[in-house]
Amino acid sequence: MIPVLNVCGRTIPEAWEKSLISLYSNGVDIATQYDKPGDPPSKDATMMIVVEDPLAEPMIHLSMPGGFEDLQEYVMEVCDGIKDHCVRDTNNPDDKRWEYTYHQRLFDYVDGNVEVDQIEEMCLQLSRCLYTRRAQAITWRVYEDNNCYDPPCLQSIWCRVLNNQLCMNVRFRSRDAFLAAFMNMFALVQLQVKIAQRVSDLVGYHIGVGRYVDFSDSYHIYGKDIKEFEQRFLNAYNTRPFEKRTAHYTAIKELMDEAIPGILEKAKRM
Numbered sequence: 001m002i003p004v005l006n007v008c009g010r011t012i013p014e015a016w017e018k019s020l021i022s023l024y025s026n027g028v029d030i031a032t033q034y035d036k037p038g039d040p041p042s043k044d045a046t047m048m049i050v051v052e053d054p055l056a057e058p059m060i061h062l063s064m065p066g067g068f069e070d071l072q073e074y075v076m077e078v079c080d081g082i083k084d085h086c087v088r089d090t091n092n093p094d095d096k097r098w099e100y101t102y103h104q105r106l107f108d109y110v111d112g113n114v115e116v117d118q119i120e121e122m123c124l125q126l127s128r129c130l131y132t133r134r135a136q137a138i139t140w141r142v143y144e145d146n147n148c149y150d151p152p153c154l155q156s157i158w159c160r161v162l163n164n165q166l167c168m169n170v171r172f173r174s175r176d177a178f179l180a181a182f183m184n185m186f187a188l189v190q191l192q193v194k195i196a197q198r199v200s201d202l203v204g205y206h207i208g209v210g211r212y213v214d215f216s217d218s219y220h221i222y223g224k225d226i227k228e229f230e231q232r233f234l235n236a237y238n239t240r241p242f243e244k245r246t247a248h249y250t251a252i253k254e255l256m257d258e259a260i261p262g263i264l265e266k267a268k269r270m
Helices: 012-026 068-079 102-107 118-128 181-203 223-239 249-258 260-269
Strands: 004-009 028-030 042-051 109-111 114-116 136-138 154-162 165-176 208-221
Touching: 004 012, 012 042, 012 181, 012 208, 012 223, 042 181, 042 223, 068 102, 068 181, 068 249, 068 260, 102 109, 102 118, 118 136, 118 154, 118 181, 154 181, 165 181, 181 208, 208 223, 249 260
Parallel strands: 004 042, 165 208
Antiparallel strands: 028 042, 042 208, 109 114, 136 154, 154 165
């Protein structure tokens, strides 16, 4: 049986840490479609992560893959679409670029001849009725993704406002818990901020950022990465206090902002 796990933390790094410890301790061993001969099985579970205060510090976990500039680049990819030009032309079978970006699917979803900015539609729905249950955006295109090589992992985003706080739920069908989840969560919280700001503009008063819920059907650490996880993440978890495993976003935001021109130039060359 695939276990169903859930964790809760006040901050993004706390909740992410708890999810990895729970997965490592309680996940099931199972093969994946990407295994090479001799690879050990992955650790896998269905996981729900609750972040009670997504903007609370510390917001950065130092065991994330990559560095601060990589995190800034990923935020810009998700929120600003700096790599949407890397998506392939589906009418050209010889085009080997990416199948999708999350920004493209959320902000420029194509269904036949119709293009929809789903995030703007969510904001408009919420501005008309803050407690609507219809404010959602999806990424899955049935006519493409059932048979493509690399279908989207993120499936949907759902928002609702309570007590002038915009709460957000996201669902992933599949998720690399160790090498992707933290950056996913951080970037999606930045998107949550953007949605809250846009709804604020539409209704004419402040809408804050409420709790963030992150659900994965398959939350996994690949078998080939288990040793790295134990050496890098678990070693730090067991030998350093939480304050030394994390960083304040406010302390490094200037550094991340300084990287933006170089990131944009790099994206243009892709």
